[in-house]
Amino acid sequence: MWDYSEKVKEHFYNPRNAGPLDGANGIGDVGSISCGDALRLMLKVDPDSERITDAHFQTFGCGSAIASSSALTEIIKGMTLDEALAVSNQDIADYLDGLPPEKMHCSVMGREALQAAVANYRGETWSDDHEEGALVCKCFAIDAVLIEDTIRANNLGTVEDVTNYTKAGGGCAACHEGIEEILGRVLAERGERFDPTAKATPAPAMGNLARIRKIEQTIEQMRPTLQRDGGDIDLIDVDGNRILVSLKGACSGCQMEAVTLGGVQQKLIEALGEFVKVVPVGAHAHAHGSACATEA
Amino acid sequence: MGPIYLDNNATTQCDPRVIDAMMPYFIEQFGNPSSMHSFGNKVGLAVKKARAQVQTLIGAEHDSEVIFTSCGTESDSTAILSALRAQPERKEIITSTVEHPAVLSLAEHLEKEGYTVHRIGVDGQGRIDLDAYRAKLSPNVAIASFMWANNETGTIFPVEQMAEMAHEAGVMFHTDAVQAVGKLPIDLRNTHIDMLSLSGHKLHAPKGIGVLYLKRATRFRPLLRGGHQERGRRAGTENVPAIVGLGVAAELALEHMAFENTTVKRMRDQLQDGILAQVPNAFATGDVDNRLPNTANIAFEYIEGEAILLLLNKEGIAASSGSACTSGSLEPSHVMRAMGIPYTAAHGTVRFSLSRHTRDCEIERVIQAVPPIVARLRKLSPYWAGDKPLAEPEKAFAPSYA
Ligand SMILES: Cc1ncc(COP(=O)(O)O)c(C=O)c1O
Numbered sequence: 001m002w003d004y005s006e007k008v009k010e011h012f013y014n015p016r017n018a019g020p021l022d023g024a025n026g027i028g029d030v031g032s033i034s035c036g037d038a039l040r041l042m043l044k045v046d047p048d049s050e051r052i053t054d055a056h057f058q059t060f061g062c063g064s065a066i067a068s069s070s071a072l073t074e075i076i077k078g079m080t081l082d083e084a085l086a087v088s089n090q091d092i093a094d095y096l097d098g099l100p101p102e103k104m105h106c107s108v109m110g111r112e113a114l115q116a117a118v119a120n121y122r123g124e125t126w127s128d129d130h131e132e133g134a135l136v137c138k139c140f141a142i143d144a145v146l147i148e149d150t151i152r153a154n155n156l157g158t159v160e161d162v163t164n165y166t167k168a169g170g171g172c173a174a175c176h177e178g179i180e181e182i183l184g185r186v187l188a189e190r191g192e193r194f195d196p197t198a199k200a201t202p203a204p205a206m207g208n209l210a211r212i213r214k215i216e217q218t219i220e221q222m223r224p225t226l227q228r229d230g231g232d233i234d235l236i237d238v239d240g241n242r243i244l245v246s247l248k249g250a251c252s253g254c255q256m257e258a259v260t261l262g263g264v265q266q267k268l269i270e271a272l273g274e275f276v277k278v279v280p281v282g283a284h285a286h287a288h289g290s291a292c293a294t295e296a
Numbered sequence: 297m298g299p300i301y302l303d304n305n306a307t308t309q310c311d312p313r314v315i316d317a318m319m320p321y322f323i324e325q326f327g328n329p330s331s332m333h334s335f336g337n338k339v340g341l342a343v344k345k346a347r348a349q350v351q352t353l354i355g356a357e358h359d360s361e362v363i364f365t366s367c368g369t370e371s372d373s374t375a376i377l378s379a380l381r382a383q384p385e386r387k388e389i390i391t392s393t394v395e396h397p398a399v400l401s402l403a404e405h406l407e408k409e410g411y412t413v414h415r416i417g418v419d420g421q422g423r424i425d426l427d428a429y430r431a432k433l434s435p436n437v438a439i440a441s442f443m444w445a446n447n448e449t450g451t452i453f454p455v456e457q458m459a460e461m462a463h464e465a466g467v468m469f470h471t472d473a474v475q476a477v478g479k480l481p482i483d484l485r486n487t488h489i490d491m492l493s494l495s496g497h498k499l500h501a502p503k504g505i506g507v508l509y510l511k512r513a514t515r516f517r518p519l520l521r522g523g524h525q526e527r528g529r530r531a532g533t534e535n536v537p538a539i540v541g542l543g544v545a546a547e548l549a550l551e552h553m554a555f556e557n558t559t560v561k562r563m564r565d566q567l568q569d570g571i572l573a574q575v576p577n578a579f580a581t582g583d584v585d586n587r588l589p590n591t592a593n594i595a596f597e598y599i600e601g602e603a604i605l606l607l608l609n610k611e612g613i614a615a616s617s618g619s620a621c622t623s624g625s626l627e628p629s630h631v632m633r634a635m636g637i638p639y640t641a642a643h644g645t646v647r648f649s650l651s652r653h654t655r656d657c658e659i660e661r662v663i664q665a666v667p668p669i670v671a672r673l674r675k676l677s678p679y680w681a682g683d684k685p686l687a688e689p690e691k692a693f694a695p696s697y698a
Contacts, residue, residue, distance in 0.1 A: 063602055
């Protein structure tokens with residue numbers, strides 16, 4: 001049985017806003033019955049303010065697909081369309097106190113339905129190039145398609161490379177056989193053989209100083225957002241792939257902190273192109289990290 | 297009202313008599329059966345007795361044909377790898393598309409190592425294509441491996457006949473009988489089955505104990521080499537308490553064989569009929585006239601299996617599903633796909649598997665619980681309107697991508 005949070009279970013057992021919505025003026029359909037997941041999101045949008053006055057869903061899918069749909073409708077009700085479009089799949093997962101890695105695609109589907117529904121309201125057509133593969137890395141929820149594409153795009157040759165670029169394999173390491181297999185296949189396409197003894201391509205050459213500057217910069221960029229919410233963040237130290245920060249004010253409380261750290265960590269990973277772990281330290285430090293940080 | 301356990305194909309509860317028989321082998325009789333002193337001697341006799349009990353259950357001619365292993369998976373791997381190593385000139389394997397991963401994953405791995413794997417297909421009821429099977433039998437084949445009964449649908453393969461066909465072609469035959477042993481009468485001495493796998497935890501013995509039956513004079517290469525345990529065919533100090541437990545479980549299974557095939561079967565039929573009489577757009581999968589007496593696999597169209605299981609679980613009912621979501625994969629069960637069950641139903645399959653511990657009152661409760669659960673999920677489904685599916689669900693629901 002999945003380790004679903006109480007909140008996921010609660011939304012599954014008592015879904016909010018389920019069923020058709022009369023007078024909906026924005027409808028988004030994503031998924032299909034063959035994939036085992038399908039979601040229709042129906043919005044009632046006030047044309048003057050572009051505010052979502054009501055949202056309903058119909059879902060064919062598992063417990064977390066239904067819970068994610070229910071959560072999404074609750075999150076976006078009362079938002080303007082632009083605010084709603086800023087809702088990420090991580091926001092949906094966070095609202096539900098997290099989803100198992102195998103189930104993150106359920107929250108992705110919610111987000112896609114939202115984009116499709118908004119496009120439908122605006123008279124645009126929305127298309128998605130999102131292709132999902134079999135889950136390879138369970139620690140960080142990375143699928144085969146993403147790994148393959150990343151190997152191709154960056155000419156990667158080792159498991160370590162794949163971990164540096166995608167995080168896949170950076171946790172328990174049980175998926176390294178699977179990653180080697182994908183490497184073998186993609187390398188064969190370009191006429192090479194996978195060599196388990198090969199050295200990882202040095203990470204896109206970033207010296208120590210440049211790396212720390214980049215970290216500082218990234219945190220600096222996130223500051224205004226945090227300050228607006230009454231909080232703040234300071235870089236304390238960088239220790240290998242652990243980035244120690246102190247959180248202040250409204251950011252430092254269990255729930256908010258976990259969300260904030262997850263967001264900061266994600267931004268840092270994107271900026272550095274490597275996997276790092278953000279660890280809170282100082283007076284307000286909590287034992288909580290983001291889901292990724294605890295898993296690594 | 298206690299919880300209702302209808303997931304006995306996943307695993308069974310240890311019979312209390314099994315546990316009672318095992319306890320002394322943790323406490324007083326803890327010796328190593330190989331030791332010379334009296335601590336070991338009695339233990340050796342207990343293992344011998346258990347071997348005879350298993351021998352009787354499966355109708356083996358000699359007790360030395362029973363090799364204790366750690367599980368069904370180990371028995372499957374041992375059998376297939378042994379056949380390949382003992383006959384290095386033979387590079388082909390025949391199996392089916394609906395085997396347990398214990399066989400299918402190994403076959404896939406062997407394929408990567410250069411072996412050729414022939415996977416024989418099944419029809420809509422899960423019945424094996426015997427002509428296709430016959431066509432693949434040749435002197436290049438090291439082993440044919442087919443399950444006796446399918447874990448998802450309970451469908452029974454004619455393995456005795458298939459072993460005969462293999463024998464005539466000079467090909468070794470193995471059967472994964474993990475689901476069949478204890479539920480169907482088995483008399484190996486009168487068959488051409490060379491090897492058979494069974495697993496204790498499917499017949500009310502503990503987890504972590506299995507058996508590989510190896511017909512006398514079948515060429516064999518051990519998976520684990522080391523000490524002389526199991527006549528050198530499976531090294532490693534014996535899991536004595538579990539072996540003793542399996543012996544008792546085998547004896548109890550034989551005692552309950554008639555009960556399983558009458559009372560348990562009747563309850564299974566009542567469960568299936570009771571559900572299908574009330575729920576539209578639902579059907580039983582597999583070869584319903586030729587399947588395990590304890591198994592009913594029902595497909596509910598337009599809803600997803602994991603959601604059904606969660607709601608059943610809330611009512612205290614345990615079952616399992618072939619939906620993709622329960623396994624975290626993207627595809628529904630390979631067994632449902634092999635039978636060509638449409639996607640509209642394959643994601644919504646639920647397996648109810650009973651045991652001799654199942655009671656009539658439990659079956660009644662499940663028959664009452666299922667229809668409202670299905671109705672509730674269909675109400676949420678975009679493919680369902682009112683009391684029936686949309687006329688053209690794939691058209692009415694128009695995703696921007698699929
Ligand atoms: C048909 C079949 N084969 C093999 C196995 C594996 O047995 P074990 O869990 O003892 O390794 C199972 C159990 O799930 C099974 O149903």
